[in-house]
Amino acid sequence: MSLMNVKSYAAGQWIAPDDTAREIESAITGHVIARAGTKGIDAQAMLDHARTIGGPNLRKLTFHDRARMLKALAQHLTENKQALYDISYNTGATKRDHAFDIDGGIGTTFVFASKGRREMPDGHVLSDGDLEQLSRSGSFLGQHICTPLLGAAVHINAFNFPVWGMLEKLAPTLLAGMPAIVKPATATCYVTEACVRLMLEADILPEGALQLVSGSIGDMLDRLDCQDVVSFTGSAATATKLRSNPNLVQNSTRFMAEQDSLNASILGPDAEPGTPEFDLFIKEAATEITTKAGQKCTATRRILAPEDHVDAVIEALSERLSKATVGDPRLEDTRMGALVSADQKRDVLEKLDILGTEAKRVFGAPDDFLINGDDAQTGAFLPPMLYHCTDPDNAQRIHDTEAFGPVSTIMGYRDIGHAVELANRGGGSLVTSLITHDPATARELTLGTAAFHGRLYINDRTSMKESTGHGAPMPHMVHGGPGRAGGGEELGGIRGVKHYMQRTAIQGSPDMLSAITGKWVPGAETHERPAHPFTRKFTELAIGDTLHTQSRTVTLEDIETFAHFTGDTFYAHMDDEAAKRNPFFPGRVAHGYLLISFAAGLFVEPNEGPVLANTGLDNLRFMKPVSAGDAIKVQLIVKAKTPRTPDYGEVRWHVTLTNQDDEKVAEYELLTMNAT
Known part of the structure; x- marks a missing residue:
C-alpha cells in the first residue's frame, strides 16, 4: 500500500x-x-x-x-x-x-x-438532584445545576x-x-x-x-x-x-x-472443575489474554484460583490457549493478531523478564511459536503466555508490573479473605471479575474489594449467556478505578457527561429557579387558561399551565365499593376500631389508590384529543388520610415537557390533591404522551 x-x-x-x-x-x-x-x-x-x-x-x-x-x-x-x-x-x-x-x-x-x-x-x-427548600415557607429554594x-x-x-x-x-x-x-x-x-x-x-x-x-x-x-x-x-x-x-x-x-491496571479474575471456591462456572472462567481468561493480543486496559493480568484448583486451571487454560492461531489478522483462521508495534513487543519482553523473577512460565514461548501468514513473519507477534507464581504473598513485581500484551499470571489463594488481599495488592484497578454461583461469596468479595476497583464483574451459569465479558466497559456503567488505575472516571451514562460540565448551586425564589431550569418549581407562577390543558397539543402547552378542579366528597359507600371491587379489604378501610388502633389513622379511611382514581376522574378531559396515553406516575406520596365525608380537589400543573418524536412528546404534570381544609392529602407526577 x-x-x-x-x-x-x-x-x-x-x-x-x-x-x-x-x-x-x-x-x-x-x-x-x-x-x-x-x-x-x-x-x-x-x-x-x-x-x-x-x-x-x-x-x-x-x-x-x-x-x-x-x-x-x-x-x-x-x-x-x-x-x-x-x-x-x-x-x-x-x-x-x-x-x-x-x-x-x-x-x-x-x-x-x-x-x-x-x-x-x-x-x-441540566438539573442535578432534588430541589432543596431553604426557607420555612418555600419562598427561597436551592437547586444544583450543570452547565x-x-x-x-x-x-x-x-x-x-x-x-x-x-x-x-x-x-x-x-x-x-x-x-x-x-x-x-x-x-x-x-x-x-x-x-x-x-x-x-x-x-x-x-x-x-x-x-x-x-x-x-x-x-x-x-x-x-x-x-x-x-x-x-x-x-x-x-x-x-x-x-x-x-x-x-x-x-x-x-x-x-x-492508566495502568493490574486487573484480576477470581475463580470462586465453589467453581470446581466440571461446573459451568469453571468452564466459563477458563473461556473468559483465554479471551482476555488473546483479544487485541492482550492490549486492553481491562485485560486480566492476574488469575486467582483456590490453591486446590491451580493445576486444573493451568491445564485447562493452556489447552484452550494452544488452539489460538497467532498471525496475520487478515486471514480467516487467525484468532490472535499482532502487538501494535515492534517497540511494544520489546516492552512486553522486558516486562516478562521482570515477571520471570517471581513466576515461572507454564505456557507459551516468545522465541518459539508459529506465525500464520507468509507476509507476517517480521511482524510484532507474540504467543499467548501464562505464568505461575507459587508464592504471591512474598512477591511484589507480579502485583505492580503490567506486561501490556497476551500475558497473565496465575496464583493460588487459601480463602476469600486471602483472595481479597491478593486482588487489592494491585493497588487499584479498573476491573476485577469473580466467577461464582455462590451469592455469599460474591457479597464477601465485593465488600472486601470494591474500594480498590472501579468495576466488579460477577458472572455465573445464570448470567453467562447474556453477560458482556470481564474486559468490556459498558457506556452505561462507570469506567475507571482508584490508585494505580488513575483515579479517574469515564462513561457511566450521564455521569460521564457531567465531567465536562460545571455543577453550580443556584439559590432564589421559585420563579427564578423555574426560569433557569426550564421546569416548574413548587411556588412558582402558574396560569390558568379558559381551555382545558388536555385539549392543547404538546407544542401549545406552557410550563406552569394549571387546572383547578371541582371538589368531590368521598363517601363510605365509595370506600366499601372500591374495597370489594378491587379485593383490597385491608382493615384500615373496613374495620373502624382496628383502624383507630393504628397510629396513622383516625378510623376507617379511603384507599390511597381510590383517591388517585377519583383525582383522574376530576381532571381528565374525556374526549379524543392531543393526550395519547398515560404512561405512569412518579414520586407518589400520601400525606394525610381521607375519611368518609371529606372532599378532595386537584391542582394539575405542567411541570416539564420533553419531545420524544416529531409526532408526540412527554408532558410531566405536577398533581396535588387537597381536602376541604386545603391540606395536602397526596402528591405525584403524572406522565402523559401528547401529540404535537
Missing part, C-alpha cells in the same frame, strides 16, 4: 506532516506504512477555535439537538465502518478485535445519543483503541456541549484520522466542535485554564508527567486519567 501522510485538523484546516514526522510501521509486516506529526501545529489557534467557535456553536444546541447529532454520527460511521476495518488490520487487530474497537465505539455513541434524549431535558441546563464548561476538552488517547478510545470520550463531551481536541497515539493515529475524516465529511458537527492532532500537541497543556479539561488514557508514568504540569496545577484544570 502507498505511504499514508496522516494529517491533523486544526482550526478548520487539514495540515500535512512535515520533515519532523514520525514513521509508523505495520504491526503485521513491520514495513513503514504512514508518517505523522508536524512542528507547525498552532496550539493557541486550536484552543481559540474551540473556545470561540466550537463551544458557542455547540451551546446553541439543546441537549436533545446534540443527542440527535450523535445518533446521526453513529449512523454515518455504521454505514462506512468497512473502511475503518480495512485500515485497522495494520494495527494487528483481527475481525473479532474490530468488534471491540470500531463497533464498540459506534455502539457507545448510540448509547449516549439515546441517554441524551431519554434522561436529559430538551434545554441548556457546559466554556473551554476545550483535550483528549489524549492510547494506541490500543484508535476508534473506541476516541468515541467513548467524544460522545459525552459533545453531549455536554463542549468542543474536543483529539490527540490519538501516533502508532495507530491513521485509523483515528480516517474516522475523524468520516465524521467531518458527513457535515453533521458544527464548526469547531472537533479537531485532531496527529503527532505532538506541543505546548497545548501550558495554555489551558480552569474551563478546559484533559482526559488521558495511557501509562501511569505519562499520566504523572502530564498531570503535574505546573500550568494545569495552577489553574486547577480538570485532569482525568485512565
Whole structure:
C-alpha cells in the first residue's frame, strides 16, 4: 500500500506532516506504512477555535439537538465502518478485535445519543438532584445545576483503541456541549484520522466542535485554564508527567486519567472443575489474554484460583490457549493478531523478564511459536503466555508490573479473605471479575474489594449467556478505578457527561429557579387558561399551565365499593376500631389508590384529543388520610415537557390533591404522551 501522510485538523484546516514526522510501521509486516506529526501545529489557534467557535456553536444546541447529532454520527460511521476495518488490520487487530474497537465505539455513541434524549431535558441546563427548600415557607429554594464548561476538552488517547478510545470520550463531551481536541497515539493515529475524516465529511458537527492532532500537541497543556479539561488514557508514568504540569496545577484544570491496571479474575471456591462456572472462567481468561493480543486496559493480568484448583486451571487454560492461531489478522483462521508495534513487543519482553523473577512460565514461548501468514513473519507477534507464581504473598513485581500484551499470571489463594488481599495488592484497578454461583461469596468479595476497583464483574451459569465479558466497559456503567488505575472516571451514562460540565448551586425564589431550569418549581407562577390543558397539543402547552378542579366528597359507600371491587379489604378501610388502633389513622379511611382514581376522574378531559396515553406516575406520596365525608380537589400543573418524536412528546404534570381544609392529602407526577 502507498505511504499514508496522516494529517491533523486544526482550526478548520487539514495540515500535512512535515520533515519532523514520525514513521509508523505495520504491526503485521513491520514495513513503514504512514508518517505523522508536524512542528507547525498552532496550539493557541486550536484552543481559540474551540473556545470561540466550537463551544458557542455547540451551546446553541439543546441537549436533545446534540443527542440527535450523535445518533446521526453513529449512523454515518455504521454505514462506512468497512473502511475503518480495512485500515485497522495494520494495527494487528483481527475481525473479532474490530468488534471491540470500531463497533464498540459506534455502539457507545448510540448509547449516549439515546441517554441524551431519554434522561436529559430538551434545554441548556441540566438539573442535578432534588430541589432543596431553604426557607420555612418555600419562598427561597436551592437547586444544583450543570452547565457546559466554556473551554476545550483535550483528549489524549492510547494506541490500543484508535476508534473506541476516541468515541467513548467524544460522545459525552459533545453531549455536554463542549468542543474536543483529539490527540490519538501516533502508532495507530491513521485509523483515528480516517474516522475523524468520516465524521467531518458527513457535515453533521458544527464548526469547531472537533479537531485532531496527529503527532505532538506541543505546548497545548501550558495554555489551558480552569474551563478546559484533559482526559488521558495511557501509562501511569505519562499520566504523572502530564498531570503535574505546573500550568494545569495552577489553574486547577480538570485532569482525568485512565492508566495502568493490574486487573484480576477470581475463580470462586465453589467453581470446581466440571461446573459451568469453571468452564466459563477458563473461556473468559483465554479471551482476555488473546483479544487485541492482550492490549486492553481491562485485560486480566492476574488469575486467582483456590490453591486446590491451580493445576486444573493451568491445564485447562493452556489447552484452550494452544488452539489460538497467532498471525496475520487478515486471514480467516487467525484468532490472535499482532502487538501494535515492534517497540511494544520489546516492552512486553522486558516486562516478562521482570515477571520471570517471581513466576515461572507454564505456557507459551516468545522465541518459539508459529506465525500464520507468509507476509507476517517480521511482524510484532507474540504467543499467548501464562505464568505461575507459587508464592504471591512474598512477591511484589507480579502485583505492580503490567506486561501490556497476551500475558497473565496465575496464583493460588487459601480463602476469600486471602483472595481479597491478593486482588487489592494491585493497588487499584479498573476491573476485577469473580466467577461464582455462590451469592455469599460474591457479597464477601465485593465488600472486601470494591474500594480498590472501579468495576466488579460477577458472572455465573445464570448470567453467562447474556453477560458482556470481564474486559468490556459498558457506556452505561462507570469506567475507571482508584490508585494505580488513575483515579479517574469515564462513561457511566450521564455521569460521564457531567465531567465536562460545571455543577453550580443556584439559590432564589421559585420563579427564578423555574426560569433557569426550564421546569416548574413548587411556588412558582402558574396560569390558568379558559381551555382545558388536555385539549392543547404538546407544542401549545406552557410550563406552569394549571387546572383547578371541582371538589368531590368521598363517601363510605365509595370506600366499601372500591374495597370489594378491587379485593383490597385491608382493615384500615373496613374495620373502624382496628383502624383507630393504628397510629396513622383516625378510623376507617379511603384507599390511597381510590383517591388517585377519583383525582383522574376530576381532571381528565374525556374526549379524543392531543393526550395519547398515560404512561405512569412518579414520586407518589400520601400525606394525610381521607375519611368518609371529606372532599378532595386537584391542582394539575405542567411541570416539564420533553419531545420524544416529531409526532408526540412527554408532558410531566405536577398533581396535588387537597381536602376541604386545603391540606395536602397526596402528591405525584403524572406522565402523559401528547401529540404535537
